[in-house]
Structures are given as structure tokens and as C-alpha cells.
Amino acid sequence: MQENDSLEIDFDGVKFKNPFWVGSGPTSGTADKIIQALKAGWGGVVIKTVGDSIVRKGVRPMYAAMRDQNKDLVVFENIELITEDNLETWDRYIRTVYHEIPDAPIIFSIMGSADISEWAKLARWSEDRGANLIELNFGCPHGEPEKRSGAYISQHPDLVYEYTKEVVQSVGVPVIAKLSPNVTEITEIAKNAERTGAKAVSAINTVSCLMGVDIEREMLFPPVFGYTTYGGLSGPGVKPIGLKAVSSIYNNTKLTISGIGGISNWTNAVEYIMCGATSVQVVTDTIMHGFNQIKEWTSSMADYLKRHNYASLDDIRGKLAGKIKEYSYLENLISERDSIDDELRKIREV
Numbered sequence: 001m002q003e004n005d006s007l008e009i010d011f012d013g014v015k016f017k018n019p020f021w022v023g024s025g026p027t028s029g030t031a032d033k034i035i036q037a038l039k040a041g042w043g044g045v046v047i048k049t050v051g052d053s054i055v056r057k058g059v060r061p062m063y064a065a066m067r068d069q070n071k072d073l074v075v076f077e078n079i080e081l082i083t084e085d086n087l088e089t090w091d092r093y094i095r096t097v098y099h100e101i102p103d104a105p106i107i108f109s110i111m112g113s114a115d116i117s118e119w120a121k122l123a124r125w126s127e128d129r130g131a132n133l134i135e136l137n138f139g140c141p142h143g144e145p146e147k148r149s150g151a152y153i154s155q156h157p158d159l160v161y162e163y164t165k166e167v168v169q170s171v172g173v174p175v176i177a178k179l180s181p182n183v184t185e186i187t188e189i190a191k192n193a194e195r196t197g198a199k200a201v202s203a204i205n206t207v208s209c210l211m212g213v214d215i216e217r218e219m220l221f222p223p224v225f226g227y228t229t230y231g232g233l234s235g236p237g238v239k240p241i242g243l244k245a246v247s248s249i250y251n252n253t254k255l256t257i258s259g260i261g262g263i264s265n266w267t268n269a270v271e272y273i274m275c276g277a278t279s280v281q282v283v284t285d286t287i288m289h290g291f292n293q294i295k296e297w298t299s300s301m302a303d304y305l306k307r308h309n310y311a312s313l314d315d316i317r318g319k320l321a322g323k324i325k326e327y328s329y330l331e332n333l334i335s336e337r338d339s340i341d342d343e344l345r346k347i348r349e350v
Contacts, residue, residue: 004302006312009043011278012174012199012256014132016105018043018298019269019313022291023260023281024109024135024178029083031096034106038097040291041298044105046281049082049137050090050126051111052118057084064211064221064231073264076235076284077211079222082111082137087125094129106130109178111137112163119163120170127171134173135258136164139180139205140232151205154180157192165196176200176258181241182208187248194253202258202281203245206232234284238262243275247321250276266297270304276318 007018021044022028022037029048037045064077083090097104108126112118119136126134138153138160153159164177177193179186181204190201208230211221220228242261249257259277262284263269269280285293310316338346 004298006302006305006310007298009278009313011258012133014174016043016279019273019279020294020297021046021107021258021279021281022286023283024049024137025283025287026080027283027286031093034097035100037291038101038104041294042291043279044107046107046109046135049109049111050087050122051082052087052122053113054111055082055084055086059224061222061224066211073235073288075233075237076287077209077222077231077233078206079229079231082140091129098130105132107133107135109135109137111140116163116166120166123167123171127173131173133176134167134171135176135178135202136167137178138163139178151180151182154189155183157189160189161192161196164193164198168197174199176202178202178205180205181245186245187252190249190253190255194255200256200258201249202260203249204242204261206234207238207241209233234261236262236264239268243271246272246277247275247324250318250321251324266300269297270301270316273313274316274318274320276321278317
């Protein structure tokens with residue numbers, strides 16, 4: 001398949017052949033997986049989050065899934081931490097990727113400790129190894145909150161400002177602040193990142209959750225020797241949360257946005273772009289189905305643009321974000337309305 005020029009994007013000055021990135025997670029955690037994704041046709045890959053002092057082994061099992069009656073995925077939970085590999089191992093991974101694909105579009109994801117200098121150190125390490133962009137993982141909902149890292153940072157706007165500013169001032173490549181949805185108002189957090197001079201955010205990270213209970217065996221999911229912990233929810237069911245975050249950030253800042261959350265087909269990606277995203281990140285669908293869906297996604301997206309006479313994704317970016325209004329605005333539009341029962345009946349019949 002010939003890559004269509006209409007899918008090319010400019011993300012904070014960095015060019016990508018299409019808007020689809022494999023997000024940071026288990027499917028971007030080794031050189032082989034990164035190479036496989038890029039050769040399949042993905043526009044970019046965000047490496048699994050690297051760290052230094054906070055790297056430790058993860059537990060097993062660390063995944064759980066909720067499916068509907070047709071066995072289709074509704075939501076997916078992980079209690080996974082950042083990479084278990086140290087920086088020396090990642091040195092080898094990165095060299096291997098660039099040896100195989102010299103112009104590999106890699107976005108580095110980093111997470112430091114409460115020591116702000118560690119974030120700057122990791123950012124410089126990333127820049128020295130050819131990072132196109134650096135994503136700051138402020139969103140992991142489970143690992144390290146007791147150490148003032150992950151989602152703890154997103155939940156404290158002053159820390160978002162301090163950590164982002166430290167990194168922006170330490171490197172010359174564009175910086176993306178990855179934000180947690182587990183906050184009162186994500187747009188205010190994004191504004192704090194923007195104040196530092198950062199030009200981009202990614203939203204959303206996973207949603208804090210407890211997946212469920214086996215009432216017969218009196219067991220929580222995922223079970224780790226009879227115990228569990230709160231995890232991060234992803235998959236199709238979180239897409240509305242992601243769309244809300246992206247559209248609100250788009251409407252209230254000038255930030256470039258990488259949209260994340262529940263993307264399982266190309267139409268979901270178009271939804272995110274129409275709400276203001278420039279790129280989209282996909283993790284759960286690559287866990288469930290691998291990387292080869294990208295061929296159909298890019299082909300179908302290019303066909304969609306052609307059918308609607310759009311020259312590029314720029315023509316649809318944020319196209320619908322302006323139609324999101326306060327409730328009082330909607331009230332003024334209504335002269336006649338269905339009864340609640342009639343409206344619910346129509347919903348049930350779909």
C-alpha cells in the first residue's frame with residue numbers, strides 16, 4: 001500500500017507519515033517490538049516508559065479484561081509499572097532500532113522520582129539517544145504515588161509546572177506532558193504545562209479502577225496471591241473520557257495534543273482528531289491484535305478524507321470541538337422536545 005500524503009502530520013515541528021503512534025506500554029517495550037510496529041506502518045512509537053531509581057520488577061498477573069456477551073472487549077486493566085529494563089539495556093534497544101531503521105520516529109517516555117533533577121537527567125539521556133520528542137509520564141495511576149511520581153504529579157498542578165519546566169529548560173527537543181484523567185479538571189493541569197513553554201500534551205493516561213470481583217471464589221481481579229491493587233483502565237469503554245479531555249484542552253489552550261484512550265479502529269482516531277488531537281496513541285488494541293491493523297486503518301482514513309474532499313488531516317482537526325457548549329447554550333436551542341420515555345425508547349431500539 002502506498003502511504004497517502006494526506007495522513008502526514010506535523011507534531012510540534014516533528015513530521016510523521018501518519019497520526020497513529022503505538023503508545024507507551026508492553027507492545028513498545030523492546031527493540032524487536034518497536035521495529036515490528038514501525039515496519040508494519042505505524043507513524044511513530046512511544047517507547048515503554050524508562051526510569052532510573054524507580055525501576056523495579058512488576059507483579060504477576062498484572063492484566064484483567066471485561067468483555068460483553070459477544071466476548072468483545074469493553075475495558076482492559078493493567079497494574080503494570082514502567083519498564084523493568086535499566087538504561088543500559090535501553091541503550092542497546094535504541095541502537096538496535098536505529099541500526100535497523102535509521103530514521104525511526106521514536107518518542108521517548110520517561111518517569112523520574114521525586115528528585116526533579118532525575119527528570120532532567122532522563123530527558124538529556126533521551127535527547128542524546130536521538131529522541132524526536134520526549135513524553136513525561138505524569139499519568140500512571142498506580143505505580144509510585146507514595147513516591148510522588150506518576151499520577152501524583154498530575155494531581156498537583158504545581159508539580160506539573162515544576163517538573164515540566166525543568167525538562168523544557170534542560171533539552172532542545174519538544175516535550176509532551178502526559179496527563180492523568182484522575183483529576184478534578186484536566187484542562188487546568190494542561191494550562192500549567194503550557195505555562196512552562198511546553199507545546200504539547202498527551203491525554204489521557206489510564207483511568208484508576210478496580211476491575212471486579214469473583215463472588216463465588218471471593219477474589220479480586222487481577223489476583224496476586226489473594227490480593228490486588230487499584231489499576232489503570234483502558235480499552236473502548238474509556239474513549240468518552242479521552243474525547244472530553246482532548247476537546248476541552250483544545251478549546252482552552254494552544255497546545256498540540258496526542259489523543260489517547262479506547263482507540264480500536266480508524267474511525268475512533270478521526271473522532272479524536274475532530275475533537276482536536278494531532279496524533280493518536282494506541283496500546284490496548286495492539287495488545288489484543290498486534291500491529292497489522294494499521295494497514296487497513298491508514299487506507300480507510302485516507303479514503304475517508306478523499307470521499308469528503310479533505311486535502312489533509314489539518315482540514316478536520318478540531319472541526320467539532322467548537323460545537324461543545326455550556327448546557328445553558330443548548331437550552332436556548334430547544335423549542336420542542338420528546339418526552340423522556342420516548343427518548344429512552346429510541347436509545348434502546350438502536
